Amino acid sequence: MRTLTLLLFLFISIPLVAQNEVIEGRIVDELGEPIPAVSVILKDDRTKGTVSNLDGYFLLELDSGTYDLIFSHVQYGTYELSGIPTGVSDFIVTMKPKATQLDDVEVEGERDRDPIDPATKIDAKSAKNLPSAFGDFNKVLLTLPGVAGNNELSSAYNVRGGNFDENLVYVNDIPVYRPFLANAGRQEGLSFVNPDLVGDINFYAGGWESKYGDKLSSSLNIDYKEPESLEGQINFGLLGGSAFIGNRINDNVQYLFGARHRDSRYLLNTLETDGQYLPTYSDIQGFFTFDLTGRGSEQINRTKLNWLLSYGRNRYLTLPESQTTDFGSVSQNLRIQTAFDGREELDYDTYQSGFNLSHRWSNRFLSRWIVSGVYTSERENYNVEGAYRICDIDNNPGSNSFNECVVVRGIGTNFNYGRNTLEAQIYNTEWRNEYLLSDWSILEAGFGYNKNIIDDELNEYAFLDSAGFVNLNESTFNELDLETSVITGYLQTTLFSKDSMHAVNVGARVNHMDYNDETLFSPRLIYRFRPNWEKETTFRVSVGKYSQPPFYRELRDRQGDIQEDVKAQQSVHIIGAMERLITWWNRPFLFSVEGYYKHMKNVIAYDIDNVRLRYFANNDAEAFAYGFDFRINGEFIPGTQSWFSLGILNTQEDIVEDDKGYIRRPTDQRINLAFYFEDHLPGDPTMRVYVNSVFGSGYPLGPPNEINARNIFSGDEYYRVDLGISKSFQLNNNKYLKTLWLRAEVLNVLGADNTLSYSWIQDVTGAQLAIPNSLSARFLNFKISADF
Numbered sequence: 060m061r062t063l064t065l066l067l068f069l070f071i072s073i074p075l076v077a078q079n080e081v082i083e084g085r086i087v088d089e090l091g092e093p094i095p096a097v098s099v100i101l102k103d104d105r106t107k108g109t110v111s112n113l114d115g116y117f118l119l120e121l122d123s124g125t126y127d128l129i130f131s132h133v134q135y136g137t138y139e140l141s142g143i144p145t146g147v148s149d150f151i152v153t154m155k156p157k158a159t160q161l162d163d164v165e166v167e168g169e170r171d172r173d174p175i176d177p178a179t180k181i182d183a184k185s186a187k188n189l190p191s192a193f194g195d196f197n198k199v200l201l202t203l204p205g206v207a208g209n210n211e212l213s214s215a216y217n218v219r220g221g222n223f224d225e226n227l228v229y230v231n232d233i234p235v236y237r238p239f240l241a242n243a244g245r246q247e248g249l250s251f252v253n254p255d256l257v258g259d260i261n262f263y264a265g266g267w268e269s270k271y272g273d274k275l276s277s278s279l280n281i282d283y284k285e286p287e288s289l290e291g292q293i294n295f296g297l298l299g300g301s302a303f304i305g306n307r308i309n310d311n312v313q314y315l316f317g318a319r320h321r322d323s324r325y326l327l328n329t330l331e332t333d334g335q336y337l338p339t340y341s342d343i344q345g346f347f348t349f350d351l352t353g354r355g356s357e358q359i360n361r362t363k364l365n366w367l368l369s370y371g372r373n374r375y376l377t378l379p380e381s382q383t384t385d386f387g388s389v390s391q392n393l394r395i396q397t398a399f400d401g402r403e404e405l406d407y408d409t410y411q412s413g414f415n416l417s418h419r420w421s422n423r424f425l426s427r428w429i430v431s432g433v434y435t436s437e438r439e440n441y442n443v444e445g446a447y448r449i450c451d452i453d454n455n456p457g458s459n460s461f462n463e464c465v466v467v468r469g470i471g472t473n474f475n476y477g478r479n480t481l482e483a484q485i486y487n488t489e490w491r492n493e494y495l496l497s498d499w500s501i502l503e504a505g506f507g508y509n510k511n512i513i514d515d516e517l518n519e520y521a522f523l524d525s526a527g528f529v530n531l532n533e534s535t536f537n538e539l540d541l542e543t544s545v546i547t548g549y550l551q552t553t554l555f556s557k558d559s560m561h562a563v564n565v566g567a568r569v570n571h572m573d574y575n576d577e578t579l580f581s582p583r584l585i586y587r588f589r590p591n592w593e594k595e596t597t598f599r600v601s602v603g604k605y606s607q608p609p610f611y612r613e614l615r616d617r618q619g620d621i622q623e624d625v626k627a628q629q630s631v632h633i634i635g636a637m638e639r640l641i642t643w644w645n646r647p648f649l650f651s652v653e654g655y656y657k658h659m660k661n662v663i664a665y666d667i668d669n670v671r672l673r674y675f676a677n678n679d680a681e682a683f684a685y686g687f688d689f690r691i692n693g694e695f696i697p698g699t700q701s702w703f704s705l706g707i708l709n710t711q712e713d714i715v716e717d718d719k720g721y722i723r724r725p726t727d728q729r730i731n732l733a734f735y736f737e738d739h740l741p742g743d744p745t746m747r748v749y750v751n752s753v754f755g756s757g758y759p760l761g762p763p764n765e766i767n768a769r770n771i772f773s774g775d776e777y778y779r780v781d782l783g784i785s786k787s788f789q790l791n792n793n794k795y796l797k798t799l800w801l802r803a804e805v806l807n808v809l810g811a812d813n814t815l816s817y818s819w820i821q822d823v824t825g826a827q828l829a830i831p832n833s834l835s836a837r838f839l840n841f842k843i844s845a846d847f
Contacts, residue, residue, distance in 0.1 A: 080145040082119040086111045086130065086152045094132060094154060098595060098640065100647060102127035102139065104182065107694060108647045120697050121145055130154065131595065137559070175553055175562045175587045177601055177636060178261035178280070179203060179651075179690075182700045187254040189735055189751050190783035190804045192835070193298060193321050193340075196252040200279070201753055202733040204653075204688030204706040205264045207726065209755060209777040210815055211806075211834060212323075214250030217726045218264050219655065220684035220710030221276030222665065222672055224612055228252070230281045231346075231365050232491075233413035233431045234272070238373065239481055239611070249340050249371065251411070253317045255292060255303040256346060258284035264688070265655060266601030266634040269549040269566035269583045270491065270503055275607045275630045275659070283346045283367070285313050289847075296802075296842035297325055299340075313348040326806075327377075329836040334379035334399065342371040365415040367431075373407035379443060385452065386831050392452040394464060395820075395830055397473075401443035409435040413487075423495040429507075430488045439479040446472050449820065449828065468828075469820065477519035483611070484512040489547075499555040503566070506548040513541040513611045517619045523820065537619035543574040545608055551583075562587040572608045577626055579606040595640040605630045613663050616676035626678050630659040648693030656685040664714050666769070667725045667758075668816060675714075682724060684710035698744065699737040706731040716766070723759040723770045730756040749783040762819045762827045774817070775831075780808040800844035810837045 086094045093115025100108035101121075111117040119128075125144045131137040135154040181199060191198040197214040200206045208216040214237065215223040228235050228251065235251040259282040263271070271278050286305035293302045299321035307313045320341045327336040344367070351362040379399035387393040413431030420426065450464035489507030496502055520534040551566020564585040571578045583603030590596060608627045616622055636653040662680035666673045686709060692702030708729060711721040732754045740746040755777045759770035785802040817829040 080121055080123045082121060082143055082145055083148040084117060084150045084152055086115045086117065086154060089153060089155050094135065096593065097130055097132045100129050102129050109645060110642055175564050175585055177266050177585065177599055178263055181260040181262060183257045183260055185700045185735060185737065186257060186260060188737065188749050190749050190781040190806065191751065192326055192806055193249065193323065194254065195250050196254040196257065197250045200262065202702065202704055202735045202751065203262065204690050204704040207728045207731050207755055209758065209813065211779065218277040219657065219686065220708055220724055220726050222726055224672060225274050225276035225607060227272050227274045227278040230367060231283055231415050232429050233367050233415060234487055235411060236433055236485065238407050239435065239437060239483060249319055249321060249342055251369065252281055253319060253344050255301060256283045256315055256317045256344065258282045265632045266585065266603060268564055268585065269551040269568045270505060273547065273568065273570055273606050273608060275605055275628055284315060285348045286315060291847050292844055294842060294844045297840050298323055311350040315346040318343045326835055326838055329838055331384055331833050332379050332382040334377055337376040339374045342369065344369045361419045363417050367413045369411040371409040375405040377403045384830060392454045393449060394452050395447055395449045397445045397447040399443060399445045403441040403443055406438045425493045427491040433485040435483045437481045439477050441475060441477045444472060444474045472524040475521045479519060480516045482514045486510040499557055501553045504550045509545040511543045513539065515539040535619035539621055541611060541621060543572060545570055545572045560589055560591065570608060575624065575626060579627055581606050597638045599636040601632060601634040603632050605632060612672060613674050614676060615674065617673055622676040625663065625676055626661050628659060628661050628663055630657050632657055646694050648691055650691045653688045658683050662712060664712060665725065679715045680712045682710065682712035684708065696738045701736045703734040725759065725770060727759055728755045745787040747785050751781045754778045760817055775814045777813050778811050779813065781806050782808050796845050796847050798846040802842040802844065804840040806838040806840060807836060
C-alpha cells in the first residue's frame with residue numbers, strides 16, 4: 060500500500076515539461092504589424108492549440124508529423140493552413156480577409172464551417188491508453204458525463220437514464236451488435252470495437268441528427284483507420300493479448316487487420332465466489348479500403364468501398380465451489396456461506412460483415428450505399444445448486460467468538476437450471492445521399508431496410524428452498540420463431556450563415572415496422588449560434604423526437620412469450636448546451652455544459668439483473684429524465700489529453716398497474732463523477748502515468764417479483780480508480796521494431812468492494828435479506844507492447 064501511495068504522490072506532483080517537436084511562427088496583418096490573441100488550433104482536435112502573444116508569436120508542442128491548423132481572431136476571421144510539418148520555425152502568417160501568406164506562398168482561406176451536430180469527440184489514443192480490466196474500448200465512454208456503468212467486466216453502458224439496449228453503435232456507418240444471452244458481465248467477453256483500429260470517435264448523448272438511426276438514448280459513431288503506410292503493434296499481458304497491422308498496398312488498396320484474445324481467469328479469481336474459471340474471448344477483424352475511381356480520371360467522380368469483416372468467439376466455463384459474503388450494518392453483521400455443485404457453460408459465436416460504398420457523382424453530390432449482416436449462435440448450459448447458511452456474526456472484539464457465527468438465521472438451497480439456445484440473423488441496408496445546394500447549405504436524404512430473424516429455445520427454471528418452504532423464482536419453457544422488418548427514411552437540411560455565426564439543421568425520420576403495423580414520424584431540429592467573441596463560444600439547442608421499435612428483448616415477457624401488441628417506445632429530447640474555449644497556461648481547454656429534459660411515453664418497464672434486462676413486454680409506463688452534464692478537457696500536461704466530467708440525473712417512471720405514481724427507474728444514478736488523467740515524469744516523456752476514476756451514486760433496488768416494493772431502496776455507491784504506468788524504449792537499430800512499451804496496471808487501486816447486484820433470501824422470521832454480489836478486487840496486471 061505504501062508503494063501505491065508513493066506512486067500516486069509522484070503522479071500528482073509531476074510538473075509540466077516541454078516537448079521536442081514544435082511548430083513555431085508569427086502572425087501579422089497586411090502592414091506587418093503583429094496580431095496578438097490569435098487562436099491557433101488543430102483542425103482535427105480543437106483541444107490542442109495555443110494563442111499568439113503580444114508580438115504575434117505562437118508555439119505548438121506536438122508529436123512528430125504534419126498538421127492542419129486553424130487560425131481565428133474576432134477581427135480577422137478564421138483561416139485554415141494544411142500540411143504544416145513539425146520542426147517548422149519562424150514562418151509568417153499574414154491574416155487578411157480572403158488570403159493568408161506562408162513564406163511567399165498564397166493559400167486561399169475561408170471561414171471555417173463548424174459541424175453543427177452535438178457530437179463529443181474522444182481522442183482515439185486516450186481511449187486505447189485508458190487502464191481497464193480488458194482494454195475494453197467502451198470504458199472510455201464511462202468517463203463522459205451522462206454515461207454510467209457499474210460493472211468493469213461488462214462493455215454495457217447506459218446514457219442519461221436509458222438502458223443497455225437503447226444505444227446505437229456504428230463502425231464506418233455499419234451497425235454492430237453485442238451478445239443477446241449474456242446474463243453476467245463476466246460472460247460477455249469483448250465489445251465489438253477494437254481500440255487498436257480506431258481512428259475517429261464521435262459520441263452523441265442525445266439530440267442527434269435525423270440521418271442516424273432509431274434508438275432512445277445515444278449514438279456512438281466509430282471510424283476505423285485507413286493507414287497510409289505500414290503500422291502495427293503486438294501486445295501481451297496477464298489477461299491476454301492483441302495484435303494489429305495496417306498498410307497501403309498501392310494507390311487503390313488499404314488494409315487493416317486486428318486480433319484480440321482475452322483470458323480473464325486471473326481476474327475472476329478475485330471474485331467472492333471461489334472455483335475454477337475457464338473463460339476465453341477471441342475475435343479477429345479486417346477492414347479494407349478500395350479506391351474504385353478509374354485510373355486517368357481527374358478524381359471528380361471518386362468511388363470508394365469500405366469492407367468490414369469480424370468474427371467473435373466467446374467460451375465461458377466455470378465450476379463454482381464456495382462463497383462467503385459478509386453484509387449487514389454496523390450494529391448487525393450477517394454472513395452467508397454457500398457451497399456449490401454444478402457447472403456453468405456458455406458458447407457465443409458471432410459473425411458480422413458490412414460494405415460501405417460511396418460515390419461522388421460531382422463536386423456537389425455524394426451517395427453512400429451501406430449493406431451489413433450479422434449471424435450469431437449462442438448457447439447456455441448451466442446447472443448450479445448452492446447450499447447456504449445465513450448467520451449472525453459476533454461483532455464484539457472482546458468476545459471469544461468474535462467474527463464467528465453465533466446465531467443461524469436460515470439454511471436452504473438455491474438451484475438454477477438452464478438449457479437455452481439462440482440463433483439470430485440481422486440484415487441492414489441503407490442508401491444515403493448528400494447534395495451541396497450552395498456553399499452554405501446541404502440537403503441529405505436516404506432510406507433503409509432492416510430484417511431480423513430470431514430462433515430461440517428457452518428452457519430454464521430456478522427455485523429457492525428457504526426457511527422450510529420452496530419458492531419457484533422463475534420457470535420458462537418456450538420455443539420462439541420471430542421475424543420482423545422495418546423500413547426507414549429520412550430527409551434533412553443544414554444551413555449556415557455566411558458569417559458562420561448561425562447554423563441550423565432541420566429534418567425528420569420515418570420508420571414502419573411490419574410486426575406491429577406501426578408507423579412513426581420523428582422530427583428533429585438543431586440550432587447552433589457562435590458569436591464573434593474573443594473567446595470562442597458556441598451555443599446549441601436541440602429538440603427532437605426519438606423512437607425505438609421493439610426488438611426481440613422488448614417483445615419477450617418474463618414467461619418467455621412474445622407479445623405482439625407491443626408498440627415502439629418514444630422520447631422527446633430537449634437539450635441546451637454551451638461550449639467555450641478557455642485559455643489556461645497558454646493552452647486551450649474546452650469547457651462544455653449541457654442541460655436536458657427527456658419525456659418518454661409507451662415505455663416498456665424493465666428490471667436489471669446484472670447485465671440482463673427483464674422487460675415487462677407492455678407499454679404501461681411513462682417516464683422522464685432531466686439533468687446537467689459538465690466536462691472540461693484539454694492538455695493539463697503538454698502533449699497529453701485529460702478530462703473531468705460530472706453528470707447530475709433524475710429519471711423516474713410511472714407504471715399504471717402499480718398505482719404508486721412516479722418512482723425511480725432502475726438506471727437512476729443521481730450523481731456520476733469521472734476523470735481520465737495522463738501525465739509523464741519530469742524530463743522523461745517516455746515514462747507516462749494514466750489514471751481512470753469513476754464514482755457513481757447507488758442505483759435503486761428492491762426484492763424480486765414484488766411490484767409494490769420495486770426500486771424502493773438505494774444501493775451502494777460505485778467507485779473505482781485504475782492506474783497505469785508505462786515506459787517506452789526507442790529501438791533505433793532494429794530493422795523491424797520501432798518502439799517497445801512496458802506497462803503495469805493496478806486495477807481497482809483503492810480495493811473498493813463494489814456491489815453489482817443483490818440476491819434475495821428469506822430467513823426463518825420471514826424477513827427478506829439482500830445478499831450483495833461483489834465485483835473484482837484489486838488486481839495487478841502487466842503488459843508488453845511492440846510497435847513496428
